[in-house]
Amino acid sequence: MRIGIMCHSSYGGSGRIGLESAQELARRGHRVHLFTHTVPWGRWDPGAGVTLHCLDRDGGRGPSGLYLDWSEEDLRALTTRVLALIAAEDLDLLHFHYALPFALVAAQVKARLQDAAPLLVGTLHGTEVSLYGRHPALGPPLGRILRGLDGLTTVSLSHARLAVRVFGLSHAPAVIPNFVDLSHFRPPGTNGNGGARRNGRPRIIHVSNFRAVKDPRGLAAIFLKARARLDAELWLVGDGPELEGAMALLQRHGVEQDVRHFGLTPRVAPLLKEAHLLLMSSRTESFCLAALEAMACGVPVLAPRVGGLPEVVVHGTTGFLYPQGDQIQAVDLAADLLTDPGRRLVMSRAAAKHVRNFSHTRIITRYENFYYGLLAWRRGQQPGNGNGRGPVRLAP
Numbered sequence: 001m002r003i004g005i006m007c008h009s010s011y012g013g014s015g016r017i018g019l020e021s022a023q024e025l026a027r028r029g030h031r032v033h034l035f036t037h038t039v040p041w042g043r044w045d046p047g048a049g050v051t052l053h054c055l056d057r058d059g060g061r062g063p064s065g066l067y068l069d070w071s072e073e074d075l076r077a078l079t080t081r082v083l084a085l086i087a088a089e090d091l092d093l094l095h096f097h098y099a100l101p102f103a104l105v106a107a108q109v110k111a112r113l114q115d116a117a118p119l120l121v122g123t124l125h126g127t128e129v130s131l132y133g134r135h136p137a138l139g140p141p142l143g144r145i146l147r148g149l150d151g152l153t154t155v156s157l158s159h160a161r162l163a164v165r166v167f168g169l170s171h172a173p174a175v176i177p178n179f180v181d182l183s184h185f186r187p188p189g190t191n192g193n194g195g196a197r198r199n200g201r202p203r204i205i206h207v208s209n210f211r212a213v214k215d216p217r218g219l220a221a222i223f224l225k226a227r228a229r230l231d232a233e234l235w236l237v238g239d240g241p242e243l244e245g246a247m248a249l250l251q252r253h254g255v256e257q258d259v260r261h262f263g264l265t266p267r268v269a270p271l272l273k274e275a276h277l278l279l280m281s282s283r284t285e286s287f288c289l290a291a292l293e294a295m296a297c298g299v300p301v302l303a304p305r306v307g308g309l310p311e312v313v314v315h316g317t318t319g320f321l322y323p324q325g326d327q328i329q330a331v332d333l334a335a336d337l338l339t340d341p342g343r344r345l346v347m348s349r350a351a352a353k354h355v356r357n358f359s360h361t362r363i364i365t366r367y368e369n370f371y372y373g374l375l376a377w378r379r380g381q382q383p384g385n386g387n388g389r390g391p392v393r394l395a396p
Contacts, residue, residue: 001371002031002089004082004118006105007097009036009054011264012066012209013289014125016042017178018097023048024364033085035078037067042266053081066127066209070101079108091118093371099128099142107145119374121151124163124173126286127213129154130307133166143167151374155287156308174370177311178287179363180296180355187298187352188273202232202338205275205299207268207290210240212283218327219281220246224253225331230338232258237271239264272297276338283324285309292358295319295351300344302334318351 003025007018019040026032026049033051034040044052055077070078082105085091094109096102099122106120124146133139143166146152152173154160160172204223208214223234234250236243236259243261250259262271272278278294280303287308291301295312301319303309313319320333337344 001025001092001375003371004033004035004085004091004094005097006035006078006082006094006102007040008066009038009040010066011042011266013178013287014098014123015040016289017123017125019044020179020181020360021097021364021367022050024360025368026050028364028368031089033089033091035082037070037074053085055081066098066211068100068132075101075104079105082109083112086113086118092375093119093121095121095123097123098125099146100132100138103142103145106149110148119150119371119378120148121153121371121374122146122149123176124152124154124159124286126159129159129163129166130284130286131213133163139166143169150378151370153370156311158308158311159286162307176366176370177358177363178289178292179358179360180289180292181360182296182356185269185272185293185296185355187296187348202230202277203235203275204232204277204279204334204338205235205237205271205294206279206281207237207272207294208240208280208282210238210243210246212242214240214242215281215283216240216242216246217249218325219279220249222279222281222327222330222334223259224250224255225327226334227255227258229331229335232338234259235271235275236261237263237265237268268293269297272299275299276344277302277334278319279330279334280304280309281330282306282309288312291319292355296355296358298348298352300337300347300351302330302337304330314350314354318347318354 005018005022008015022032022034023045033053035053037055039054055074094106096106103122110117110120133142146167147169153176154163154173155178157175160175163169164172206219210216226232250256272294278291278299278301280288282304285307291303291312294301295318301313303313303321304324305321306324310321313321315321322329322333
């Protein structure tokens with residue numbers, strides 16, 4: 001297949017899934033072109049066989065933020081590049097990860113080329129539905145674009161249902177979950193089953209972009225309550241606008257000596273392998289890639305029961321889910337687990353085993369099958385399985 005993929009170049013979940021899926025598809029022999037604003041931050045592999053198209057290779061955009069405020073000039077430039085590639089390469093399919101601003105480009109491609117356009121596919125990853133989909137000016141036109149795509153997917157059943165409600169879709173998006181590269185994210189030791197014992201002081205880790213939706217202050221409050229009950233430390237990985245406020249709260253309570261901030265780093269796996277528990281405090285999550293990567297490293301997850309998290313974390317088996325905002329229950333669960341090494345070891349092994357269902361090789365195959373189904377539908381060979389003009393089927 002000849003595939004074009006559009007995604008953000010920052011280190012958020014949608015950008016990483018877009019980048020890593022492009023590289024894996026290229027390794028499988030597909031001709032893949034990747035469109036981003038700047039060179040993708042983190043795990044960009046020039047040897048993977050992907051042709052990279054950047055609007056600004058030397059741009060100064062920070063890798064932690066989600067850059068949505070594209071200028072009209074940038075949108076026109078990206079649309080022009082995509083149209084030129086379609087003409088030169090005869091793309092089979094154009095797929096965007098995260099709707100803003102890439103759905104706008106897909107709409108322009110459709111308006112210009114009509115039936116000669118490649119198959120247009122989108123994946124909804126998070127706040128483009130939960131936040132921007134409800135915006136009175138952005139939501140309605142975005143919904144019209146999504147309803148006109150040839151294929152639409154999202155990362156959890158919860159988010160598929162939310163997209164139907166927010167955008168008034170006649171068909172639910174197909175569910176293809178996020179994935180993890182198990183060659184990079186794996187438990188410490190050589191057996192890969194999560195059985196290594198982590199010794200020393202309990203280490204609670206949090207990995208995020210520290211945006212308001214992650215509720216970093218709530219996370220800090222949970223740690224303060226937990227710190228009053230056990231001798232633990234907090235590792236913060238990432239960067240973002242709400243980090244300063246969370247750190248200020250921790251400093252006001254005099255626990256800064258128990259907190260380590262590692263900043264934004266692509267080397268998250270080595271830190272996870274040293275942690276005892278991943279703590280999340282999100283107000284909502286479409287999926288939570290950080291939880292998946294932690295479990296892949298044999299780290300149990302403690303997270304709120306919101307959005308797609310119950311589809312990732314098996315409560316009582318690979319971690320615990322608590323009611324969002326219930327800091328007391330979160331502290332109780334954290335303290336019980338961190339003071340019970342035997343139970344933590346059992347949960348660590350279960351987490352590493354569960355994540356095999358989300359391996360990048362398995363999930364990329366599901367994307368391939370989704371693409372092939374749409375191509376067959378276009379050729380009249382069988383019904384499609386995307387949203388838009390073809391009938392829909394929720395991926396298992």
